[in-house]
Ligand SMILES: *[C@@H]1O[C@H](CO)[C@@H](O)[C@H](O)[C@H]1NC(C)=O
Ligand SMILES: *[C@@H]1O[C@H](CO)[C@@H](O)[C@H](O)[C@H]1NC(C)=O
Ligand SMILES: *[C@@H]1O[C@H](CO)[C@@H](O)[C@H](O)[C@H]1NC(C)=O
């Protein structure tokens with residue numbers, strides 16, 4: 001009986017490792033293989049063995065981009081994009097694993113080439129793995145380049161964000177060019193979210209793990225069960241973002257810094273008919289906190305957990321369909337400015353946002369000092385201190401949970 005159980009366990013173990021091996025085995029892409037967006041002679045993507053991931057051309061704007069996406073999910077979910085800020089590629093583009101082992105893109109009438117992967121070593125074959133990693137191997141089977149080493153806005157299970165690297169949000173759900181937010185795995189051990197602006201100063205951070213100084217070489221890791229955490233140099237978990245959930249092979253996780261600057265852990269059940277991502281965890285901040293979400297001269301109001309952008313008085317949106325571009329002064333067609341100061345209450349702005357500070361006895365004196373100064377566009381008055389502000393005003397957000405100093409904006413009537 002005991003030995004029967006043993007044999008049974010052994011066989012199950014063998015069976016499980018065979019299944020694992022089969023799932024990790026990749027279909028190899030040989031030298032001379034190519035892809036093109038309009039698949040008349042060749043295909044437009046290479047699939048992983050189980051068909052979960054595809055590497056190749058996906059639509060971008062009026063053309064195409066090269067990337068990796070979930071191939072079995074109707075919600076188009078891109079996890080990596082090559083040269084994400086390049087303009088869309090034409091229908092004539094070709095992606096080629098050359099006979100001398102380089103992964104290149106040809107997209108000009110002259111056939112000019114662009115490297116997609118590091119070409120300091122020549123590849124012998126490539127593979128789209130079921131983990132979502134696209135890999136180039138040399139002749140001895142060693143990995144010489146992998147997409148997992150240059151994440152864009154997403155990490156997949158088994159992929160890590162190493163010390164000194166960042167994830168950048170995308171412009172929109174359909175345009176995966178670099179957007180306005182970043183998540184930085186700093187070399188000081190702190191994991192920090194910033195607006196994507198230089199320099200990244202402490203006062204611009206809108207979320208941080210607080211693991212500053214704990215170790216160098218801290219990494220952000222995502223496991224198969226959704227566990228999202230920081231490891232220190234010696235492999236200890238020093239911070240948990242999301243604990244993960246007991247899982248089975250049909251559930252797939254990913255983590256991304258989204259267009260709105262919030263980090264989210266998503267999961268999907270792969271063997272369901274109508275597959276949809278569900279949110280398992282998100283950055284513990286409100287949706288108005290990502291600095292710059294509303295652009296210049298605007299402030300964010302949280303309405304039923306949704307970020308709504310508002311222009312300051314006298315301003316209107318640059319682009320009604322893209323509020324993150326901010327607001328600009330409404331054109332006064334009479335050609336002169338008859339200015340007054342308009343009050344805006346319960347808002348907070350960038351710290352130390354002023355170019356001059358003077359003592360004024362009253363709020364009225366402060367407003368008049370601004371009206372008399374052509375560089376002054378707004379003021380705040382507190383404790384007999386009058387702060388003069390110039391445009392653009394940024395990182396504005398409405399808050400009702402703490403006392404704030406009102407600001408007065410110069411408005412043309
Ligand atoms: C694509 O190739 C066709 C045929 O060679 C050519 O007529 C067309 O101009 C090319 N388009 C672009 C955008 O290069
Ligand atoms: C393959 O890559 C490994 C690791 O980079 C290297 O040690 C080895 O020399 C390479 N083999 C060949 C044949 O280039
Ligand atoms: C990593 O964390 C463990 C547990 O907190 C600690 O003992 C160890 O010293 C840390 N390693 C480094 C390099 O800081």
Ligand SMILES: *[C@@H]1O[C@H](CO)[C@@H](O)[C@H](O)[C@H]1NC(C)=O
Nearest residue numbers: 217218219231232233234235
């Ligand atoms: C960084 O830490 C990871 C474990 O978290 C370890 O595997 C890796 O070797 C370390 N790298 C360096 C350069 O110390």
Ligand SMILES: *[C@@H]1O[C@H](CO)[C@@H](O)[C@H](O)[C@H]1NC(C)=O
Nearest residue numbers: 245246247248249250251269
């Ligand atoms: C896998 O987990 C999901 C989510 O917890 C569940 O709905 C599904 O039934 C599980 N599948 C199996 C085969 O256990």
Ligand SMILES: *[C@@H]1O[C@H](CO)[C@@H](O)[C@H](O)[C@H]1NC(C)=O
Nearest residue numbers: 287302303304305306307308
């Ligand atoms: C708030 O949002 C939730 C979920 O999106 C929705 O069900 C609810 O009706 C909304 N409430 C109001 C007052 O808009």
Ligand SMILES: *[C@@H]1O[C@H](CO)[C@@H](O)[C@H](O)[C@H]1NC(C)=O
Nearest residue numbers: 334336337338339340412413
């Ligand atoms: C300027 O605006 C004020 C307040 O709205 C108004 O009383 C005044 O008549 C205006 N002056 C001119 C010259 O338009």
